[in-house]
Amino acid sequence: MRSNRAVELSTGLFVLLGFAALFFLVTQITNREYLTNGGSYTVQAQFENIGTLKPGAAVSMAGVTIGRVESIRYDQSIYKAVVDMRISSQFNRIPVDSDASIMTAGLLGGQYIGITPGGSEEYLADGSRIEFVQDALVLENLINQLVASFSQRSDSKGDN
């Protein structure tokens, strides 16, 4: 009731500045996906080893993010990790025989799910399950394989 024009003006400017900063942060700094129009559907995949995949990880095709990992849980009856993925509705032409692999972004990057398209005419819908999966590459297994292949080669050389 007592504030004069100048005070009201500067307060208004301050508040607007604050909201402008917030707007700037939310739109310019963060992932834009949340701002694209809504609508998504859920697709499932079962892995024997998910590596370090976390909920919120990206789901991408051809390198472009089309969705997010929504949840990961362990199903005791099939002894596999069940991963639910939420895919943006605009990407509704993913063949049912596509391949979902767990990949690593760069050397130190986090893991994400990359989907390679198959050839089927039928497309994934809400609740579908991707049959073909590739588990995360576990470093120990890789090394064991490498060591095994070296020793194999030296054995075969030795035989000659």
Added chain:
Amino acid sequence: MSLLREIVENLRSFVATVGAVALFLMRTLAQVPRALTRPGLIIDQIHNAGALSLVIIMTCGLFVGGVLGLQGYDLLQRFGSEDALGTAAALALIKELGPVVTALLFAGRAGTALASEIGLMRATDQLSAMEMMAVDPVRRVVVPRFIGGLIAMPLLTVIFIAIGIFGVQVVGVQLLGVDAASFWSQMRAAVEVSDVMEGLIKGVVFGFVCSLIAVYEGYTATPTAEGVGRATTRTVVISAVLVLIFNYMLTAVML
């Protein structure tokens, strides 16, 4: 033995103070609905706590961002990941430095102003005069200031972060030659809206804490010149400690 007694005494007065603050908070909150009928008073206080703190917040934001740019670049360079400067600095600012530094600056500038204003009113009998005139000083003086601080803090936090990122950009891209495109794109890829929300929540909580401490200390100050001085000192110290403690707890919960 007397050391033990001292400790027990300190503990007891600490618990009593916590109780007093809690009761004061309830009394303040109870008066909020009626205080909202005088929006002019609240606007005055948002101006007092927020608009007048802008200069210090923006200046410090710029330099904190700048130093983040320098240190971040130096650190990341050792791993060959200078491109990640944008991500690293933005996340540091949004989640930690922004809310905490803003809160400490707020306590120092706005907190002391609030405490000394109210303390002075206490010392010059203005609060007693109001009581005599059957006006509840909590509703008239304390609540608008509390709400003003509560609204101003998160806004100041966000402004600090935004200016800070600008500062990182100036140092990183302009001065040190980090590639502008990767600076922004990496930042965009890594920072989520939830991160910004975390920073905002911290801003609100810290605003709550700092404003409450400031108005409490002012209201309960000894009505002398030194009493007011002590109240303002205590405001800064206690606000700072509580902000850091709450920061840890919030981070632990939100991570």
Added chain:
Amino acid sequence: MSHSAQAAIETRPAAADNLVEVEDVHYSVGGRTIFSGLTLSVPRGRITAIMGPSGTGKTTLLRLMTGQIKPDKGRILFDGIDVTSLKLGELYRLRRRMGMLFQNGALLTDMDVFENVAFPLREHTKLPEALIRNIVLTKLQAVGLRGAARLMPAELSGGMARRVALARAMATDPDLLIYDEPFTGLDPISMGMIVRLVRHMNYALGITSLVVSHDVEELAELADVGYIIAGGRVAAAGNFAELKKHDSELVNQFMNGLADGPVPFHYPAPDYYQQLLEGSA
């Protein structure tokens, strides 16, 4: 109260009852007893003075009367209503019938003079702005400061600030006006203005006035009845002629401004001669 004082009041016309009754009040804080059996009456429509050495709790008495603090024992009646038994809301309503002038004015420093005087009206009444304006100007006119309506409290002298505070205390036309040390720290001219105002408020408007002060000289001219409070209770009461002739040594020292008496000049100290000798040894 002494018989003659009682009689003096009772023979006055139109001063039949007491606006405020303090009955056997006991109050202590922090282990210190401030009042132990204090009883006094403030007669309606008269100017009552409350005096006493520093620290006897005069301000505490005012806060007890206005309900800001509660006595440990005893009652305080305002116009027959027991102040000590009221809840906060009722207390606030009762306080509208009292106006208090604080020692240094206690004006709200973030508003100008006009807003300060208008404050109680704005907070408690829903009067239209035009009417509030008239009331404020009238009150300011009564204290001689209508022209200062737009000044800020920081720009006022001590005397002017007190007059504005008086206008503010008058804004809601209270039944009781309490003056807490109204003469302290004023130059003779300002003091004369305040005295004139206190008298005017009482004589012209019939407002019961209660003045707390040390200033025996001024009060002697002004007050109808005086109480001297010492040692936690009423040490003497009556009109000023009687008080000046009172047989208690303490009252005598106070009323006549004697440097030494029951309140000693020398702070307790060891023997003077001894202390000097020790120093030079």
